[in-house]
Amino acid sequence: MARYHFRDIKGESDEIKNAISIAKSYASSDSTILIQGETGTGKELFAQSIHNSSSRKSGPFVAINCASLSSNLLESELFGYVEGAFTGAIKGGKIGLFELAHKGTIFLDEIGEIPIEIQAQLLRVLQEKEIRKVGSVVKTPVDVRVITATNRNLIDEMKSKSFREDLYYRIGVLNLTVPPLRERGGDVMLLGRFFFDKYLGSDKTKFLSMFEHIMKRVNSYKWYGNIRELQNFVERISVLMKYHGNGYDFEQLVSSFISKDYSISNNEDSIEEDQVCITTSVKGNDLNKWEAEKITSALKNNDLSIQKAADALGISRTTLWRKMKQYNIKL
Ligand SMILES: Nc1ncnc2c1ncn2[C@@H]1O[C@H](COP(=O)(O)OP(=O)(O)O)[C@@H](O)[C@H]1O
Ligand SMILES: [Mg+2]
Structure with a gap:
């Protein structure tokens, strides 16, 4: 559900008024939007407001944080799965968020965190406007407007090959930058x-x-x-x-x-100790403990970003996910 409207975005500065006026113009179109801005600037507020003043306002608004799920889970969340697609799959299968957002808007938050394996699939969905459930051979057409958001610099991510260039251009047809509070006088x-x-x-x-x-x-x-x-x-x-x-x-x-x-x-990159919230409970030997400690500190030193921590540790993102699960490391 989208609760917010443009009137809820408070502010009198030229910076915010300018962003609101751009966003309003985007609301009248149906193209994909990439919203960029630091954490806490109101990106989700903007996404909801755009949906609520678009022609899709009576349709659903479905939001998902791409950083919150592992690659496999994210895939089945986004696209759904058919019965028997994998062990543990629910009887009757599951409908994905894209289908739930049919005739409405899907908001993909923290798109910069989306695993590279899923990026190709997302690109295909955006181009073909149809989804294929995990384990299925048939495609289902979906009519969904896509709004994405990130606090990362996706150009840098593209350079380091963790974000696909073709996907970047596809999601960023329309661009909106939400200014930091310190620039809003x-x-x-x-x-x-x-x-x-x-x-x-x-x-x-x-x-x-x-x-x-x-x-x-x-x-x-x-x-x-x-x-x-x-x-x-x-x-x-x-x-x-x-x-x-x-x-x-x-x-x-x-x-x-x-x-x-x-x-x-x-040191703009440093993150306050008390803002970092990682919990872990390691069972096993000293080597396990050592490894868990390395992972925890890599996460802390990399703004809790799985991708950056994996890069720093020199392992793949999937391996890091697996190890975090093994050691019960939660962000
Ligand atoms: N201009 C604004 N006026 C009123 N509340 C705002 C404004 N911008 C952000 N907020 C509030 O600040 C919080 C963070 O906004 P959110 O959209 O979640 O930020 P982001 O997604 O960029 O991290 C929310 O509670 C939101 O309602
Ligand atoms: Mg947010």
Whole structure:
């Protein structure tokens, strides 16, 4: 289900208004769209808004995060499978997301993570507008608009051969770049107030001056996590204000928040320890433990990207998946 409309994309900056106006023009066409932008900038918000103002708005909006599934699972999710296609297949088979999105829009999030084996199949579906279920010989026509999103630089991915050039041109017929929050000027304050309103409701008048003061203090913060980070920050201070009132030591909170920015901005690629969430439970010998540790640190050092970690370890993506499963390493 697509909940968002263009009116939900808050902001007055030229940067966001420009992106919205481009997106609106794309809504009136039926071509594939590639949405690029850092994490938390609102790519999914844009995808849903485009669907909701397109001629397909009464049709389904189906979203999938391509980074969340292994190659085999992704294939059967996207295209479905017939009964008996593989061991463990459900009786009667399964309908894929492309078919579920018939007459509507499919949103392929984190398209940069899609395994190379599936890229060829996706390309074929886009060209022929028909899908073939896993284990089937027949093709089914589908009428689906495809919107994809990525926070990666796909040109780099193409150069390193982890993304097919032909697929890149096929998905990127229309291009939309959602700007980072730090380039949207006054929108930080506007969005901050919007979320503050949302979290505090009628309580907000009591804390408004405190809130404005805090927002001024974080004025030059870079917001590498963009709107999502701002939203979480405002939620946190709203909860604290509600429960502790003005007596809480917000000065302390703000200064540690700002100082966090220092380490990130010095090294844009580094990722905060507490943002990295990997769980693992390794059974077995020291060699297993050593291997699991290597994998975990490769993932941490590569923004949790399976592809990049596999490259760094010098193994294939599939091997990395298998090993992550073996050691129960979850992102
Ligand atoms: N301009 C905006 N106005 C209001 N909320 C926004 C805006 N941009 C993003 N958000 C909110 O920020 C969060 C992250 O947006 P999302 O679309 O998931 O980002 P992305 O897919 O780029 O990581 C969501 O909760 C979304 O509703
Ligand atoms: Mg997203």
